[in-house]
Amino acid sequence: GTVRHYKWRHVAIIVQRENLFTVVTERLKVMLKNSNISFTERAFESSIGVAGLEGDIFDADARIFLIVTYAIHARQLLCESFHRGIVLPRYLLVTPAWYAQGWWRINDDTNYSCSVHEREEVMSLTLGLLHLDFLAQLGDINTDTGINGSEFLDLEKAHFNTPPLNLKQSEYSQYCYDATWTLAYALNK
Numbered sequence: 197g198t199v200r201h202y203k204w205r206h207v208a209i210i211v212q213r214e215n216l217f218t219v220v221t222e223r224l225k226v227m228l229k230n231s232n233i234s235f236t237e238r239a240f241e242s243s244i245g246v247a248g249l250e251g252d253i254f255d256a257d258a259r260i261f262l263i264v265t266y267a268i269h270a271r272q273l274l275c276e277s278f279h280r281g282i283v284l285p286r287y288l289l290v291t292p293a294w295y296a297q298g299w300w301r302i303n304d305d306t307n308y309s310c311s312v313h314e315r316e317e318v319m320s321l322t323l324g325l326l327h328l329d330f331l332a333q334l335g336d337i338n339t340d341t342g343i344n345g346s347e348f349l350d351l352e353k354a355h356f357n358t359p360p361l362n363l364k365q366s367e368y369s370q371y372c373y374d375a376t377w378t379l380a381y382a383l384n385k
Contacts, residue, residue: 206234208258210249210273212265213241221264246272254280260288260383267295267302274300274318275310284321288383293324 207228211221221237228235236255240248246269253276254261261282263270270291276282277289296302300315308315336344343351 206236206255206258207260207262208255209235209237209262209264210253211237211239212269213239214266217264224262240269242266242269245269246276254282254287259286261290263289263291267299268304268306270295271300271302271308271315272306274315274322275308278310278314278318283318289318289322291322291324295324 209221209224211217218239225235225237236258238249238253238255240246246253253273261277263273265273273289277287282289300319301312303312336346
C-alpha cells in the first residue's frame with residue numbers, strides 16, 4: 197500500500213478516548229501493522245483532556261503525529277507543540293480538517309498555555325485532512341495528486357478489496373485511508 201511505498205517506519209497517534217476516535221484509530225492501527233509500520237499511541241480521557249497524558253506527550257522517536265481529537269484538545273496540543281518545538285521541518289502534526297473554520301483561533305473557557313498567534317504559527321506548519329465526502333463533491337476537479345475525488349474513492353475501494361488486506365470497509369475507514377494516503381503524498385513532496 198501507500199505507506200509501504202513511502203517507506204514510513206514509525207508514526208505517533210494522540211487520541212481522545214471517544215467512540216468516534218477509538219474506532220478510527222483501531223482501524224488505522226490494523227492498517228499500520230499490516231504495512232509493518234510501528235506506531236505509538238497516547239490516549240486521554242475526554243473529561244481530563246490533554247493534561248491526562250502523563251510523561252512526554254510527543255513520542256521522541258516519531259516525526260509524524262496524528263492528532264485524533266476534538267478541536268478543543270487539538271488547540272491544547274498545538275500549544276504543547278509550540279512550546280516543545282514540534283513543528284516542520286523536522287516534525288509533522290496532522291489534524292482533522294473537519295473542525296470549524298479557524299478552529300485554532302477560538303478562545304473558549306479553556307486555559308490555553310499559548311496565544312492565538314502562537315497557535316497560528318504552529319497551524320501554518322500543520323497538515324489538515326479533509327473528509328472523503330469533500331473529495332466526492334469535487335466531481336471531476338483534479339486534486340494536487342492529479343486525480344479527482346471519484347478516482348481516489350475508486351482507488352480506496354480497490355485497496356480494501358486487495359490481498360493481503362482484504363479488509364471489511366468500516367464507515368470510518370475513509371478517515372484512516374485518507375490520512376495515510378494524504379500524509380504519504382505530502383511527505384513525498
